[in-house]
Amino acid sequence: MPDYSLYYWPIAFRGQFVRAVLAHVGASWDEADFNTIAALKNKAPADQPIPFVGPPVLVDHGAGVSLSQMPAILGYLGRKHGLIAGDPLNQAMTDKIVADANDVLYEMTLYNGAQMWTHEMWAQFQPRLRRWMTIFEETARRNGMTAQSGYLLGTESPGIADLTACILWGTMTDKLPPLRPVLDETAPAIAGLSDRIAALPQQARLRERSDAEYGNAWCSGQIEASLRKVLNA
Numbered sequence: 001m002p003d004y005s006l007y008y009w010p011i012a013f014r015g016q017f018v019r020a021v022l023a024h025v026g027a028s029w030d031e032a033d034f035n036t037i038a039a040l041k042n043k044a045p046a047d048q049p050i051p052f053v054g055p056p057v058l059v060d061h062g063a064g065v066s067l068s069q070m071p072a073i074l075g076y077l078g079r080k081h082g083l084i085a086g087d088p089l090n091q092a093m094t095d096k097i098v099a100d101a102n103d104v105l106y107e108m109t110l111y112n113g114a115q116m117w118t119h120e121m122w123a124q125f126q127p128r129l130r131r132w133m134t135i136f137e138e139t140a141r142r143n144g145m146t147a148q149s150g151y152l153l154g155t156e157s158p159g160i161a162d163l164t165a166c167i168l169w170g171t172m173t174d175k176l177p178p179l180r181p182v183l184d185e186t187a188p189a190i191a192g193l194s195d196r197i198a199a200l201p202q203q204a205r206l207r208e209r210s211d212a213e214y215g216n217a218w219c220s221g222q223i224e225a226s227l228r229k230v231l232n233a
Helices: 014-024 034-041 071-082 088-108 118-142 160-175 176-185 188-198 201-214 221-231
Strands: 004-007 029-031 057-060 065-068
Touching: 004 014, 004 034, 014 071, 014 088, 014 160, 014 201, 029 071, 071 088, 071 160, 071 201, 088 118, 088 160, 118 160, 118 176, 118 188, 118 201, 160 176, 176 188, 176 221, 188 201
Parallel strands: 004 029
Antiparallel strands: 004 057, 057 065
16 A cells, blocks of 8 residues: 555646655655546545545545645645754744745636636736745745755755745746746746756656646646636737
C-alpha cells in the first residue's frame, strides 16, 4: 500500500501543491481516477472519509487520517515531515504564505469560476496581480533571499513556503507563459526561487510526469479558456 492516496482532478492546480510536497519528501502515493473522485465528492458527508465539498482530499494510510482543503493538507504534511520550522513565528508565516497562495488561486479563477474573464476585467486586475507578486517578493527580501540563493523564510533548506511559492508562481507561469515576463519583472527573486525548486530532481520528475498526464491544463474548464483568451489577445 502507498503512504498516501490523493483525490484530485487531473490538472496542475490545487492538487499540485500536495503532489509537490509528497514528491519532495519521497513519499509514495496513488491517485483516484476522475469518476471515483466525482462519486466521492457527491456522497453524503456521513459517507465521505472526511466531510468535504471539493478536492483535494489526502488519505494518510499509516496514520489513518483523511484531510481536505489544500492549506490544511500542506500544514499537516509540513509538520509531519519537518518542512515547517519549529519557531511559532515561522509556523505562522508558513501558514500565511499558503493562505496567500490559496487567495491568489481564488482570484485568478474569479472566485472558483463564478465569473469569466473579459479583457476589461483582466486589465483592471493587473495591478492587484502585481501586488500579490510583490508581497511574495518583499517577504523574500526581508529574509535575505535572492534569485540565486536562500529561501523564502530564511531557512537553511526548502520548506512548505518555498514549495508553495514554486507551485503557485512557477506552475502558473509555466502553464500560462504570457505571465512569466510579468513575474520576472515584478518578483525576480520569486522567479529565481521557482526555477531553483523546480530544478530539484524530485520536482523535475513530478513536472515531467504531470506534463505528460495533464498537458497544459492549469485550472481547467471555461474559466481557464477565458483566462487564456485574455492572455493571448
